[in-house]
Amino acid sequence: MTQIQVLTDKPALITHALDLIVDKIHTTLEQQAQFTIALAGGSTPKPLYEALAQKSLPLEKIHIFWGDERYVAADHPDSNQLMARQAWLDQVKFPTVNIHPMPTGSNDPSVDAKTHNQELEEFFGVKAGEFPTFDLILLGMGDDGHTASLFPQTEALTVSDRLVTVGNKDGEPRLTFTYPLINNARCVMFLVAGDNKRPALRSIFSPNGDERLYPAKAVKPQGELLWLLDKGAGAELPKNWV
Ligand SMILES: O=C1O[C@H](COP(=O)(O)O)[C@@H](O)[C@H](O)[C@H]1O
Numbered sequence: 001m002t003q004i005q006v007l008t009d010k011p012a013l014i015t016h017a018l019d020l021i022v023d024k025i026h027t028t029l030e031q032q033a034q035f036t037i038a039l040a041g042g043s044t045p046k047p048l049y050e051a052l053a054q055k056s057l058p059l060e061k062i063h064i065f066w067g068d069e070r071y072v073a074a075d076h077p078d079s080n081q082l083m084a085r086q087a088w089l090d091q092v093k094f095p096t097v098n099i100h101p102m103p104t105g106s107n108d109p110s111v112d113a114k115t116h117n118q119e120l121e122e123f124f125g126v127k128a129g130e131f132p133t134f135d136l137i138l139l140g141m142g143d144d145g146h147t148a149s150l151f152p153q154t155e156a157l158t159v160s161d162r163l164v165t166v167g168n169k170d171g172e173p174r175l176t177f178t179y180p181l182i183n184n185a186r187c188v189m190f191l192v193a194g195d196n197k198r199p200a201l202r203s204i205f206s207p208n209g210d211e212r213l214y215p216a217k218a219v220k221p222q223g224e225l226l227w228l229l230d231k232g233a234g235a236e237l238p239k240n241w242v
Contacts, residue, residue, distance in 0.1 A: 004205075004227040006234035010193040011047075013230045017191055018051045020226070021136065024187065028135050029061055035135050036124075038065040038177065040148070041080030042140040044191045049087035059094050063123070067137055068149035068167065068176040069102035071109050079104075102164070102175045109166045109173040116175065117164045131163065131184040137177070137221075141192045145200040145214030149176035152213050179218055186223040190216070197233040205237055 007013040021037075028035050039045065070078045081101040089099060100119065103112045124132030139147045149167030150156050159165040159178045167176040182188060192201065203209035204217040211218040219225065229237075 001223075002225040002227070004229065004234070004237065006229045006231060006237070008231060010044075010230045010232075013191065013193055013228050014047045014051060017048050017189065017228055018055075020189070020228075021048075021052070022055055022057070024136060025057060025062065029058060034061050034063055036063045036065065038067040038134050038137040038185075039080070039084050040067055040138040040140045040191065041069070041083065042142070044140050044193050045138060046083060046087050048138075048191065049084050049089075053088045053091040057092075059092060059098065062094075063098050063100060064089065064094070065100045065120075065134070066102050067139060067182070068174055069104060071104050071112075071173045071175065073104065074101065104175070109175060113162070113164045113166050113175050117162055120163050120181075129161065131180050133223075134181075134185040135187065137182055137185045137188045139182070139188060139190050139216070139219065141190060141197060141200065141204075141216045143194075143196040143200055145204060145216050147190070147216040147219060148182065149174035150179070150215040150218075152215060157212060157215055157218070182219055183221045185221045187226065188219055188221045188224070189226045189228060190219075191228050192233045193230040195232040197229075198236055201229070201233060201237060 007016050025035050066080050069080050072078050074081050102116050106112050126132045141147050144152055151169055154168045156165050156167045160180050163181045165178050167174040200214055203214045209217050
């Protein structure tokens with residue numbers, strides 16, 4: 001099931017995402033022992049993480065992952081992990097074992113991708129070649145249509161035999177979830193704000209849009225797909241384009 005919701009502005013988008021996520025955590029935990037969420041990087045989700053830090057949540061039952069990571073040290077200003085830690089995770093009493101960052105310390109991104117692949121398999125108890133199901137994967141979208149670190153016309157878009165691979169942002173390596181892992185999620189929630197995202201969204205929701213040029217278009221999870229947009233991003237989307 002795909003839903004697109006266009007909110008008045010970015011604060012409204014964040015408030016709506018916050019309500020949905022908190023509700024999802026509580027309803028999921030009525031039926032299972034833990035809630036698994038993969039966080040997005042970029043600028044859009046930061047206020048969401050700050051708002052999550054103000055909520056009283058059953059932290060011991062929530063496991064935190066990242067859908068992509070820049071290939072930098074964990075204390076580097078570009079680190080997605082650092083942003084989420086500063087905005088949310090370090091502000092509350094998350095058990096350390098519930099936080100599962102992508103490793104970036106081996107000097108070889110493909111080694112770190114493999115290590116994290118194995119960590120995910122062990123955590124979810126799946127065999128090599130099987131894809132676990134995240135309860136929620138948060139994603140952003142760049143104005144070039146990339147999502148996670150799946151960039152236009154890069155090799156990472158073709159990887160289907162692993163959970164984590166090496167992405168390529170203008171020649172710089174990043175670590176990223178692969179499409180089959182993202183698409184196996186119970187729910188994928190995009191958070192997209194700003195006028196600069198409009199052209200890419202137009203192609204993504206057009207029947208003729210090319211997935212190699214606009215990687216976010218290939219996100220089609222088995223579960224729910226929610227596109228939360230602010231007016232700047234979503235103003236021109238015709239209702240019949242989904
Ligand atoms: O590079 C990244 O940016 C995208 C989109 O970010 P935004 O700043 O436009 O919100 C994000 O999805 C990705 O995780 C991040 O690494």
